[in-house]
Amino acid sequence: MSARVPFPEQIAAAPEVAERFGDLHPPLDRQAAVPEANRCLYCFDAPCTNACPTHIDVPRFIKKIASGNLSGSARTILDANILGASCSRACPVEVLCEGACVMHRYNKQPIQIARLQRFAMDALHESGAPLPFEPGAETGLSAALVGAGPASLACAAELRRRGIRADLYDARPLPGGLNTYGVAEYKLPLVESLREIEMLAQLGVDFHFETRIDAAGLAELEQKHDAVFLGIGLGAIHQLGVAGEGLPGVTNALDLIAGYKSGSLTTVPNRVVVVGAGNTAIDAAIAAVRLGATDVYIVYRRGPEQMSAFTFEYEHAKNEGVKFFWHVQPTGIRGSKAAEGIELTRLESTDDGSIVPQEGSEFVLEADLIILSIGQATHSGFLSNSSSKSGKIQVERGRIVIDRATGQTSNPKFFAGGDCTNGGREVVDAVADGKRSGVGIAAWLEAQHVAV
């Protein structure tokens, strides 16, 4: 492979954007980290570790911070979660490790696990030390990984540590999937995601960018490799299916977020409407505020109780000044040359629990930018077209069906993990899936080998 420009040096958010998206949770310094680490009880079979999808040994890495063994701490984290730095910033810890911390049960603040994790990972990155793992002795076996998001990256790391070649194919020009292009910049800056992947690449991973795999491509990969991992994530944001959707001034959350994170977008107009109330919609709305919008509305078909965003994300949005319109349905987008407003109809619930438009309640909310965020579609369609000789890959409602413990699909040579299997969860879930799959692939290949 020819020498390439390190990932973090290839693209970045514009400086004026970076400035407005400063750390939501600032880093701890040593004098704060050590007493916080000492506060951890060092629970046995710790609930925080159980709650972490990658089962990072939380008390172990925290006690290493307390003892001043920072390299050991980082290694403990990476051993369980190769994207430990990204996760320390991106994870919704309120419902994960910190939510499970026993401290809640006697009226104490939970241990700040994520910030401690970041402290250890930052220290590793600042030290300039290499990734604390070596690739395993080459076995001559190889796997193709479709997608280079968190699921594939974690899978690749496990494979490389076992001496199995990992070829990653991604449609995008840079690795990381939504970890790079999706997570809000005030949580995880794009360059930090790339920095972490650059480190992971020390295990000797082969990247093939700007390569979209279709049915034919998949068949080719199946033939060339001993196993295939599918980490393709989810697809585009759903369309509304209303008039005016094609007007300039109508975009979707993923494009907006990827745009400001990678430097191609630096401002938004004053009046912004975000359609949808999931975590992605919240991220888009907050991004709009920080990119200079003066009025940002989230419009949603249901009420706050039904929204899919986490409570703390909802609170965050309100604090940033985002306003909410509940129980309204978009029926059209107004505008001649560009979007000028969104037509909304109020909804009411009937006795049988269904929601119906309230007659005569139509109104227009003026807007210069309309951001759609009503869920990502699946894009696993091409899998059913693939005519694999070894069997069919079972897909249910767009999600690839796997054995949770090994990541294996109904076609034994294919493994899968991440958003394309779980319907869209978090980075850490994708890492956990990828890790289990990496171990699963190695075990399966070994069994094959023994059988031969």
Add this chain to the structure above:
Amino acid sequence: MSPFKPTLETTFCGIPCLNPFWLASAPPTNCGEQIMRAFDAGWGGAVWKTIGEPITNVSSRYSSIDWEGRRMMGFNNIELISDRPIEVNLQEIAEVKRRYPKHVVIASLMVESKRETWHEIVQRAEDAGADGLELNFGCPHGMSERGMGSAVGQVPEYCEQITGWVKEKARTPVIVKLTPNISDIRIPARAAKRGGADALSAINTINSITGIDLDTFQPNPNVDGKSSHGGYCGPAVKPIALNMVQQIQADAGSVLPLSGIGGIGGWRDAAEFILLGCSTVQVCTAAMHYGYRIVEDMQDGLLNWMAEKGFTTLEDFRGLSLPNVREWKQLNLNYQIVARIHEDLCIGCQLCYTACWDGAHQCIHLDRTSPVPDTTRTPAMVEVEAARKVSTTPIPKLDVGGAKMISTLTPLERIPRVDEHHCVGCNLCSLVCPVENCITMERIDKDIEAESWEERVAKGMVSAGAREVMSTNT
């Protein structure tokens, strides 16, 4: 209004004291100006920074041990006695006594081991107006090289002889300050008593090396790349001090009025020293850490506690705990307690579980949700099961019940169970449990008569030879 109006006023060898809180001979008592500010803050007395032929100190002089984010849990110094001329110190003693006649000023003294030299310094200190004398036989560094300090405290004959010389001259009470750097504190205490001492104070600092810098390999405190044995004090040394205080007070050959020193930082510590027989207490590290103002709560807290307990004077509780310290062989072997976990308080950290398995008697189990008690499951088995669990982020949209991770209720499977038949009542689990009163030790021996090892030997139930190996903590 409380029916009692407790007072902290007391006397020490006939010296009236406004309260039992004295500053120990150390930097907080270096000069008159400091001591007068200390008296204004509420200290009842001060033992002047040891007076003798002025010395030269090194820089730096102190180092400390921090404990889990708290500073100076143990403190160490390599400084010597006062670096100020004797006459200056004595003039200032006179000045302080003139302005604060009701406050106690004790002159701490250390001079060459010559009779005339001691006679002279005693005379001068008393002429200056000191209420008493404290003989510093305890400084563990620097001075012993000069044949003073702990060099004296460690040799009972010197201790007795010098005390005798001082007593020949002294008109005020003579307090001998003991060094803990000996194998049995009673030996120098008895020597001091034989020499005629009126009182004792204990302890001085303990020989120490507080730590080594892992980058430079230099011990601290660093004096141009080198260090020396220091004297250890502060909260870390309190248990050692209490032990020595008790040993002195329980020994007929040693017992004298005692000023307790070592790790005292608050009224609780003071109460403990008094319960073991001390009449006054002395403080150094805590005052160096937080300043003279700490004495306010020492007074207030002790008075409130006294009122609560119904004590009017310090004498009402002085020494009350002494009869409760016994030799091991006199303890009741039939007293039996077991650990009990209060489920409503348990937070499920399972520290008791791992402590009992690895550090005690393997009688705490994680089997509350298994159909029958399972005492065969080891910690390693629990860990293997946990590693196999598949956990995911709970997403409101995807998971029924939503993302409600934060629970204030501990799940039953996380609450350990004590197998009371095998619990030996060692206390360990209740000591590691982070929640107050969550594990209590409950008595279960109700109907069995008390019986000690001594009694069992007397009855011929156990061979006397076994006695030698009984206690591991001598």
